[in-house]
Every structure is written in C-alpha cells, then in structure tokens.
Amino acid sequence: MPWWGTAVFENLSDRLTAVFEKLRSHGRVTEDDLKAALREVRIALLEADVSLKVVRQFIANVQEKALGADVLKGLNPAQQVVKIVHDELVEILGGGGATRINTAPNPPNVIMLVGLQGAGKTTLAAKLSLYLRKQGHRPMMVAADPYRPAAVTQIQTLGRQLDIPVFHEPNRKPPELAQDAVKQAEHLGYNYVIVDTAGRTVIDEAMMREVAEIRRRVNPPEVLLVADAMTGQDAVKVAEQFQAQVGITGVVLTKMDGDARGGAALSLRTVTGVPIKFVGVSEKPDGLEQFHPDRIATRILGMGDVLTLIERAQSQTTEEDATRLANKFKKGTFDLEDFLDQLQKVRQMGPLEQLLGMIPGVSQALKGQNIQVEEKQFKRIEAVIQSMTQHERRNPEIIGTSRKRRIARGSGTTTADVNKLLNQFKEMQKMMKMFSRGKMPRGMPGIPGMPLGRK
Amino acid sequence: MLSRLFRREKLDQGVEKSRSGFFGKIRTLLTAERPIDDDLWDELEELLIQADVGVQLTDELMERLRGEHRSGEIQNSRDLFDALKDALATSMENVAEKGPRKPLVQKGTLSCVLVVGVNGVGKTTTIAKLGNFWRNSGYNVMMAAGDTFRAAAIDQLKIWGERAKVPVVAHQPNADPGSVVFDALSAARARNADVVIIDTAGRLHTKFNLMEELKKIRRVIDKQNVPNVATLLVVDATTGQNAIVQAQQFAKVAGLDGLVVTKLDGTAKGGVIFAVTREVGVPILFVGTGEKMDDLSDFDPDDFVDALVGDGRV
Numbered sequence: 001m002p003w004w005g006t007a008v009f010e011n012l013s014d015r016l017t018a019v020f021e022k023l024r025s026h027g028r029v030t031e032d033d034l035k036a037a038l039r040e041v042r043i044a045l046l047e048a049d050v051s052l053k054v055v056r057q058f059i060a061n062v063q064e065k066a067l068g069a070d071v072l073k074g075l076n077p078a079q080q081v082v083k084i085v086h087d088e089l090v091e092i093l094g095g096g097g098a099t100r101i102n103t104a105p106n107p108p109n110v111i112m113l114v115g116l117q118g119a120g121k122t123t124l125a126a127k128l129s130l131y132l133r134k135q136g137h138r139p140m141m142v143a144a145d146p147y148r149p150a151a152v153t154q155i156q157t158l159g160r161q162l163d164i165p166v167f168h169e170p171n172r173k174p175p176e177l178a179q180d181a182v183k184q185a186e187h188l189g190y191n192y193v194i195v196d197t198a199g200r201t202v203i204d205e206a207m208m209r210e211v212a213e214i215r216r217r218v219n220p221p222e223v224l225l226v227a228d229a230m231t232g233q234d235a236v237k238v239a240e241q242f243q244a245q246v247g248i249t250g251v252v253l254t255k256m257d258g259d260a261r262g263g264a265a266l267s268l269r270t271v272t273g274v275p276i277k278f279v280g281v282s283e284k285p286d287g288l289e290q291f292h293p294d295r296i297a298t299r300i301l302g303m304g305d306v307l308t309l310i311e312r313a314q315s316q317t318t319e320e321d322a323t324r325l326a327n328k329f330k331k332g333t334f335d336l337e338d339f340l341d342q343l344q345k346v347r348q349m350g351p352l353e354q355l356l357g358m359i360p361g362v363s364q365a366l367k368g369q370n371i372q373v374e375e376k377q378f379k380r381i382e383a384v385i386q387s388m389t390q391h392e393r394r395n396p397e398i399i400g401t402s403r404k405r406r407i408a409r410g411s412g413t414t415t416a417d418v419n420k421l422l423n424q425f426k427e428m429q430k431m432m433k434m435f436s437r438g439k440m441p442r443g444m445p446g447i448p449g450m451p452l453g454r455k
Numbered sequence: 456m457l458s459r460l461f462r463r464e465k466l467d468q469g470v471e472k473s474r475s476g477f478f479g480k481i482r483t484l485l486t487a488e489r490p491i492d493d494d495l496w497d498e499l500e501e502l503l504i505q506a507d508v509g510v511q512l513t514d515e516l517m518e519r520l521r522g523e524h525r526s527g528e529i530q531n532s533r534d535l536f537d538a539l540k541d542a543l544a545t546s547m548e549n550v551a552e553k554g555p556r557k558p559l560v561q562k563g564t565l566s567c568v569l570v571v572g573v574n575g576v577g578k579t580t581t582i583a584k585l586g587n588f589w590r591n592s593g594y595n596v597m598m599a600a601g602d603t604f605r606a607a608a609i610d611q612l613k614i615w616g617e618r619a620k621v622p623v624v625a626h627q628p629n630a631d632p633g634s635v636v637f638d639a640l641s642a643a644r645a646r647n648a649d650v651v652i653i654d655t656a657g658r659l660h661t662k663f664n665l666m667e668e669l670k671k672i673r674r675v676i677d678k679q680n681v682p683n684v685a686t687l688l689v690v691d692a693t694t695g696q697n698a699i700v701q702a703q704q705f706a707k708v709a710g711l712d713g714l715v716v717t718k719l720d721g722t723a724k725g726g727v728i729f730a731v732t733r734e735v736g737v738p739i740l741f742v743g744t745g746e747k748m749d750d751l752s753d754f755d756p757d758d759f760v761d762a763l764v765g766d767g768r769v
Contacts, residue, residue, distance in 0.1 A: 049695030052505045116573025149614035154607035232695025258659040260697035440683040
C-alpha cells in the first residue's frame, strides 16, 4: 500500500518495532515473539502481492537466519529482523547478478517477448530497440501479433517514431513470419531482432503452442517474459506456465512507475529461477531501467525509495550547478532567482506526493494531509517570483509597498502573499548563513539531511 | 428468464478458471465434511489470500465467520461454506443496494459513458463489447476514440467499430482528448444517439498530469449538459492489491459509477474485486469473460459468487 492507501500499517520496519516494543515491556524476548514478528513479515509480503507459496519458503529461510544470528539477544531485534528480511530479499532477487542481454554466437541476436495481454510487450519492444540503438547496435522489430486489432499498426507507428525498422508480412503465420524476419535481418545487417508476440491468457493452449513454435523456429538466445508489476497472486501461475510451455530466459517488470509494491518480482524470480533484467517505468520510449534488487526489496517492504529519489534529483542537476549553488550558499548570495530555479527543478522530479512517498517515514507523518493544496502553493510561489523583475529577484530588499502591489496584481495574489514569500525567503537566507559557517552538510545541496540508513 | 440463464452459462464459462482454482479449492475444503478446527481455519485463510482477496478483507471475513461459529450459527463446514458465500455476496450487495441506480442507457435520451483505467486492462476491447451489446439491444450507439496517446489505439477502436457496426468519432493521434469528446457529443446530438462510449488513454493513477487530463475530460462532458453521464472503471482481474488504490484514485478524480472486471477468464483468482467494490462503494456492472466481442456479461453478486465458488452440491 502506498501511504495514502487503506493499509492500517505502513511499513514493515514500523510494524516490527511496534511488535517488539510491546514485547519488551514484558521483559525478555522469546522465540514465540520472533514468530509474532515473522507473522508481520508474512502480512507485509502478502500485501505486496508476493505469492503465498513463495512467502512460506521465504519466511522459513528468514526464521532460520534470525535464530542463527541470535537476533533476540541483540539490542534492537526489530531492526535486525528488518535487515535479515531485506538482505534475504536482495539476495534472492539479485541471484545470477548480471542484467546483460543474452546474445547468440552469431548475430542476429533474437529477443522474443512473451506475456499476457496488456502486460506491455509492444511498448517494451520499442523501449528495448531504443536502448540497444543507444548502445550502438542495429535493432529491428518484428510485428508477430496478427490477432489484436491494430497491434501491427501500433508497433509500426512506434517504429516510425523512433526510426527503427519493423518487419511484417500480412497473412503469414507468426512462426514463419519470425523466421523470415531473422533471415531478412541477417541479410540487411541488423544485429538484434526483437519479436513482439501476441498477448495470450495462459489457458489458451493453441496460443501457447504457437509461441512455443516461434521459439523453436528462431531459437532465440533471449526469451523475455513481460509481466505487469501490479499482478497479484497469479504471477506464479503465469510464470510457471510460460516457463514450462515456452521456456524463458529473463523477466521484465513493467508499469513500475505505478505504486504497486511489486511483490510479483519476488514470486517470478523464485518460481522461474531466471533473472529479472529490466523494469519499465514510463509510457515514453526511454522509460527502461536496469533492475536494482536493492530498490525493489525496499519497495516490497514499503520502506520508501530514497535511491530513486536521489537519482531523479541528480538527473535534474549537474555537478557544476551544484558547486555554483554551494558557493552561493556560502557567500549568502542565493537570491530569489536561484530559489525559483531550484523550485522548478524539484517540481520537474515529479508530483510532490510521489516524491514525499519515497522518503521513509514521511509517508506515515503526512497521512491524510492534503498534498494537492501544497502543490497549488508551489504554483503560487512560482507566480509571485515570476511577476518580479530580474532586478527585484536579485535584490528582494528593494521591494517596497508599491512594488508589492504590482507583483500581487501580476501574479493574481494579494500583497499578503507577497509579504509571506519575502519573509520566508529572508528566514531561509538566515538559515543558509548559519549553515555556511561550517555546518553545511557535504554532498547534495538540493536535499540536505536526507536519511540514508543504508550500508 | 432465458436471458438470465444464458448469462449465467457465460459467466460460468468465464470464471471457470477461478472456480477450478482457489475458490474451487475453498469449495473442496468446506464440502469435505471436516470438523471445524484450527487447521481448517488456517487453510481457509490461506486460500482466501491466494485468491487475492487481500489480508485486510480476509481478516474481516475470518473474524465474522469465527464469530458465527462461536455463537453456534455455524455448526459444520457445510454451514461455514454457505456463510462464506453469503458474506462474500453481501459484501458486494450492500454496495449495489445503496441507492436506486439509474440505468446506464435509455432510449431517446443521450447518455455518455466514460471508460477509464490503468494501462493494459482492456479498455478498448471492453468498449467494443459494450458498443456491440447496446447496439444489439436496439440502442443507437456511438464510440469516441479518446485515447489519442497510445500508438494505433485509434485504429484499434475503428476496427472494432467496423466489426460491431458502430460509428466511431476520431481525431488525429496526439489530439486533445477533450476536443474528441466535445466533437463526439455534438455528433451524438446531431444523430440522435442514445449513448456515446468514450475510450480514454490508459493512465497509471499515480501520474498527476494524466489524472488532471482526465478531470478535464470530465469537465468537458459536464459542460455539455448530457442528461446521463456515467464513468466506468475497467479493472484487470489478475491485478493484485494495487487494484484497490487504483479504484480509489480514479473515484477521486473522475467519480465512478461502476466497475467492469476484465480477464476473469485468464485468472485463477479475481478475489481483489471484492475489496475494490467495498472500498469505492460502486457496483460491478459488467464482467468480461473472453476475447470475443460478445464475451460480456452483466453482473449479479449472488450469481457471481455461485459461479465462482460453485454451489457445492454434488
């Protein structure tokens, strides 16, 4: 559950702390207490949609490790259990390590995409092509879904947009079509062939036979199961069926930009034994990221996603910007123009509520508060600063009553709003001067004091 | 009566997978004449969770059933089975009975049905099925290609439109969906249509800007003074607990009048729809039961629970 959800409890860490605190008041922590703690772990995993079968196995492992590590004698059993759970998750998710795409001894390298309807195969085909081309390869896509209306048009449109060739021959059966495509790629010198197959439900045997036949014909080094991160307990069944009937070599989790905890990742990894290679994170063609076991482990446990937040912050600001800004802090020359610039950068990172949700603990503290209102306040501040002249932004102290009235009119606010902003800015400058006297934390000036809590 | 029988048969086929899956296991568990003991409770709890019913709702169901067992209302596993079915069905019936629901479409008055949901749940296919269903029931139907974002979504709806013989109002790709909706409603008025079904781009409920766009679409519709407006959320039955938050967010932004559950034919679970109905307080109106155009069934909680769990008689 995300922080605005209905879940009674927020994250595993909080829950376990509560369990152990209650216990500690009666004195010693016993083995039974560990069971109670593990029950919380179990619920957290089930709420994250990890399949029950996988949860059972996982809990057994964690119990063994927790007993072995003597967590009960430790000072902070709750945090120790969280650490064991987290590490175990990372280990299972990251087993096999490499997220490289498998290649064939001789090109072209065929990548076959399989999965249920609506998982996002066609979008992924485009993303993968772009990803490969950025690495200097020559990819070609194959439209092998003649069943869904306009599926072929969809991939052709994407191909046109990205300038990546799409192979398609109407009226040919997908297995032959795929075979022809590989031949053509060889002939034209494309070194990657991405075959987009039709979505299917696992109970559709004819369709499953067809996809197995495509695999037999083109013998791809990589068969990727494309799975929706929001999938529930069904994930295991789906993965088992595709593994048994088609055979897969990797998994791609799509729609990770939603707020599903993504427990399916754990189920898929455990059941298939193949690595999770990529995650899809937006509808845009460049929304493909490497899979980070550490991040998804934290996410499954509902503990925020600081790393992604930092990465997004970094993508918005360059090293130079950061140094320039740090200098301004130090000299006390940080003006309203810089402030506006920073504000806009933060807003570009995504909606405020999403950003706050990534910070551990914040979600709990803000539960029930109206963030959308905050979002509007951001806009108002922007409008006020934008209604100032450059000279005023750099020297806010010159803004007198008459200028305030003009700014308020220009931004559709009141002079009280303008005053509020100016006062807040003055306070901020004071704080900065304090920081610059040696108290400024090193590193990211954009988000100081971020709790990292990682090793 | 005949149509009801026909519907029931389709629903049976549609949820066959669920029935033979975890809900079927529940039936097997509870009709095996076992004594009600801790093992039975544990097994029941695990099966409900595996069917995606969710930890919270499962806890509530278990508490209620244990209570009825303590008070003697439930004597044996057979009673337990009936009580569970009853609890599942009422969890949805309460919602359905909250108020007299206006029919979605009426002859002679214009209705606008806005179809929303996250990516890949089957919105466009559902719209085709709805269009086909209403057209065959004698309504004058139109469809609007409001998904101007996904490549070829417009073509997809046009193809379905041809197959179902339902006219489609469409603009160019990347056009403003609000303007498509505006044009579709004007066209519908000009042609005296009974219902316009509006397709929208799939959007994750976490995307602020896309949800704002949806609000705008809703505003465009509201300004047209259409006599009947209804928003339907399409939910993929294979979705896990995230379906609940999805529904809550869409309800907040677009106001929901009903749910359509898709891909029930492909899942062994579908339990999350109980929690979804309860959380957002709107009824399930239709169930997609297959890939063909007439694989759509309307929804009755009792029939659904019967079809899902089976009636337990041998």
